[in-house]
Amino acid sequence: MMKNLPLRQLIPVLEGKVLSGSITKTIQNAAKYGEHQITESSLVFLLKRKESLPLPAVRNLTVITSNPKALKNVRDDVTVIYVENVRKAYYRFVSFYRSLFQLPVIGVTGTCGKTTTKEMISWILSEKDHVVRTKLSHNGLARNLDYLLEIDEKTDYAVFEMGVSGPNQLLYSAHYFRPQIGIITAIGTDHIEGFRSQDAYIAEKAKMLKAVGKNGTILLNRDDETIRSLDLSEFTGKVLYYGQDPKAHFRAHSTQFNLKKNGMDFTLSCHEGEFACFVPGYGTHNVSNALAAIGASTLVGVKIQDAVRRLHTFRHIKSHLQFYEGKKGSLLIDDTWNTNPTSIEAALEVLVETAEGRKTVAVLGEIEELGDYAEQEHRKVGALAAEKNVDVLIAVGKNAYPICLEAAKRGMNPKAIHNVTTQKALLSLLGQLASPQTSILLKTSMRRSFSNTLQALVAKSNKG
Missing domain, CATH: 3.40.1390 (Udp-n-acetylmuramoylalanyl-d-glutamate--2,6- Diaminopimelate Ligase; Chain: A, domain 1)
Incomplete structure (x- = not known):
């Protein structure tokens, strides 16, 4: 309180x-x-x-x-x-209350990765200090006051996820939180329905530059093409980059899937030297999130060695590429928290890299809030499925049909492409495909997916 x-x-x-x-x-x-x-x-x-x-x-x-x-x-x-x-x-009350506290505040935005990055930063900082943070991915504007009022004399740091689904929402959140450090994880296509165009959506994310103020620090994903093209000419604060790009201040190289430890090994190269790192959870996107978290933590005084060590014990939030034993001995990957083209690409990478010889089945749901961009973005997903060489593609929902069309156009076997619109049809198809030699990715939005599909696919031995 x-x-x-x-x-x-x-x-x-x-x-x-x-x-x-x-x-x-x-x-x-x-x-x-x-x-x-x-x-x-x-x-x-x-x-x-x-x-x-x-x-x-x-x-x-x-x-x-x-x-x-x-x-x-x-x-x-x-x-x-x-x-x-x-x-x-x-x-006036909000401004007054925030002014009572002088503490480092980190704001995180981006099309995807912001929740995990925020959780990683909070995990690193909470080893020794008291951290106020947004809960899960609950970043709706109506919750802002609740989070702000959690700050008191015992608070050492605050880490806030700042989502946007319409114009000026990021600056609205910034008015509450006043971050001095801002992170943009990625700028893809999500929640775009509330904007006039993709350019307007990009411009909204770029307002993080204004949110941190003239003397703030911005931490940007150098591997994201859209972020690299942002106009920084009027920003007078400090700009730092992270990623696999050679010009990144916090750079990852020698990245590898560690299937024994269920995570990613990589080497961090930065001003302080080189550090062997491990982050739980699969995917190069997880390495990217870890780089952002390490970078942000060092900006508020944490030693890199301590941040790297602390990340070893990080635990991902539910439905972010969680692995289960599925029906008939199959491997089931739950990534049903949310869905957009950027996170789908990351999930497909994990499906393929962790298959270890199994047949790969990608269950991809409709993407929400795309407005006029719906067909072209769903087609991009179909192209990704073909590019990643998944063995079977199942698109869920009528609006997901362009995924199938594009995958076939890109050379995927039409007999391995399915479009289902009911849960019964989906479970029937997966029941035929499931075996110890099958790896199944469930990548659908938590808001759109059939509510108990995951439970129906998980083996009884997984259920508490």
């Missing part, structure tokens, strides 16, 4: 006029009415102008409103403060 603050201290910040109630109380929480949980001693912002706003039966509330006549159920212990513009008062 937030740092406790005397209400008397907040009234000038809010530019408010006390209409009723006591001002000698302590504020222990802040909430937007209708969006956040209202607890005892909360500062409640009524941003929506309605004819009737019943207050919850919670003790010691302080209500910020521009329409006091709308309030219902006003108890004796409620303080009512009038302001001309509630939204502006809310932002």
Whole structure:
């Protein structure tokens, strides 16, 4: 919960006029009415102008409103403060609260990899210090205040995932979090439906440069073509790159799949020298995430040796390329957290590199929020499947049919290409294909996939 603050201290910040109630109380929480949980001693912002706003039966509330006549159920212990513009008062409070703390804040954005990178950074830093971070990939704007209010006197670092699904959302989050270090992991195609064009989506991600401020540091993925082409001419802060590119400040080379230890071996080359590294989880994208995490950690004072050592024990969050024993002795790879063209390429690489002679089956779902780019992006996925030489391709959903068309066009055997639209058809087909000689990748969005498909495919011995 937030740092406790005397209400008397907040009234000038809010530019408010006390209409009723006591001002000698302590504020222990802040909430937007209708969006956040209202607890005892909360500062409640009524941003929506309605004819009737019943207050919850919670003790010691302080209500910020521009329409006091709308309030219902006003108890004796409620303080009512009038302001001309509630939204502006809310932002003044947010700015004031954030200004109370001088601590390193790292912001992470990107089409994919941002959740894992954020978790890796948090894991490294939390060995010795207290870290506030966004939970899983829950980065919706309505949650921002909750995360901000977790910061208190005990907090050493904050690491925030900053997603975007529409214009100006990144700067909106930056207003809350004020990161001094920003990371852009990749710029592909995802959540593009909320933008006029791909260029507008790229421009939104690039706002991380503005988010960290004139004296901030930006850490960029040098292997991403779009990121390499960003205009940095007006950015006056520090720019560092990571990746396999020879010009990267944090560079990985000699990268190898380590099938015995279920992860990736690589050598980190940087200003401080060369370091042998291992990161749990398969895929060169995991190496990229690790480089970003190591780089960001060193920027706030962690020794590279300590960051490298700590990553050995990192544990991935659920449904990020998790391996299971599947039905009939098959190998099952669960990557159902989310799906976009960039993460599909990474998942296909893992499927092929870990197969060890097994027949590879790629189950690929529809990609959401692509708008007018839907067909061309699904076709790119079909091209990837053909390029990676997967043995069997199963595209799930009507909108995924272009995946099949493009894979066939690129030379994949049409008899090995399937489009299914029901769970029954998918499970039937996989039931025929599954064997100890089969490796199955399930790469579909957690929001679109048939909810219990994974459970139906996992062998009973895996289930607790």
